[in-house]
Amino acid sequence: MVPMPPATHPASPFTPRDFQLVLLRRMADHNPGLVEDARHALGASITDMREANKRWQAMLHSPRSRAAASPYRSVLGAPESTLTRRIGDMACEAWLFPVPLWPDLRFEVLLAPNGAVWNEWLIRAPEAEGPDLKSLADLTPWSCTVDEAARAFAPARPLEGTAPTRWGLAFTAPDAEGARRAVVAEFTWGLLQRVAVND
Structure with a gap:
């Protein structure tokens, strides 16, 4: 008797919850703690997050799209x-x-x-x-978007990101003592992830 192949089940629908996991997956490299808290709020595991990202990429590149x-x-x-x-x-x-x-x-x-x-x-x-951005202390992870930082610390120079969903801005901002510091702010999906101060 020829063995029957295992039954296949259609994939569950891709939901807005899954889409949020895709956003988090790209942010995990910069802010794993914030991402973990957000993932728990969604009731999702690391595996869920990776699978959501994999399915999203397949959807974007599907010939049926x-x-x-x-x-x-x-x-x-x-x-x-x-x-x-x-x-x-x-x-x-x-x-x-x-x-x-x-x-x-x-x-x-x-x-x-x-x-x-x-x-x-x-x-x-x-x-x-929006946030009241006045100094380096205000530039905390997830505190602002690209356009908000660019307006608050104009003139800001856009920088090429390290991935399609990442952007950078170079500008100056005052530190705690009021001295102007040259910084590079990194964004993922338009949301601030981290700031590097150029000494």
């Missing part, structure tokens, strides 16, 4: 709000999705006029009050 933006709507549903942002002379559409781990933030997917995803990161929710 008709457009680069389609995975976001299929996983996160309809955007909470849709905004128009101008980049130069071009009008782009921005989709904003809630992320329960960070109630005051929204995940923004910025679409080019042809529907391609130009950018994807965390921003402050339009109705939320």
Whole structure:
């Protein structure tokens, strides 16, 4: 008798919880303690986080994905709000999705006029009050977004990130004694992860 192959079960749906685990997976290198606390809040294991990231990457690169933006709507549903942002002379559409781990933030997917995803990161929710950034002491992990740091410590120079989901900013900020210090701030998914002071 020929043995029957083991029964296969369809994969469980990829949920907003899984998407948050994808965001955390990219932040774990910089802030493992914060990520562990957030992972526990989601009731997820390290294995769950790795599996969510693996499945998300497969979704992004699937030939069945008709457009680069389609995975976001299929996983996160309809955007909470849709905004128009101008980049130069071009009008782009921005989709904003809630992320329960960070109630005051929204995940923004910025679409080019042809529907391609130009950018994807965390921003402050339009109705939320941003942080009061005045010195190095205020630049703690997860305290601010890229645009908030750039505005608070202008002029800031953008730096190329070490991965597609990472960004950097170079600027000066006062230390505890008020002396201006040259710093490099690193962001993952648009959220501050760490600051290096150039002595």
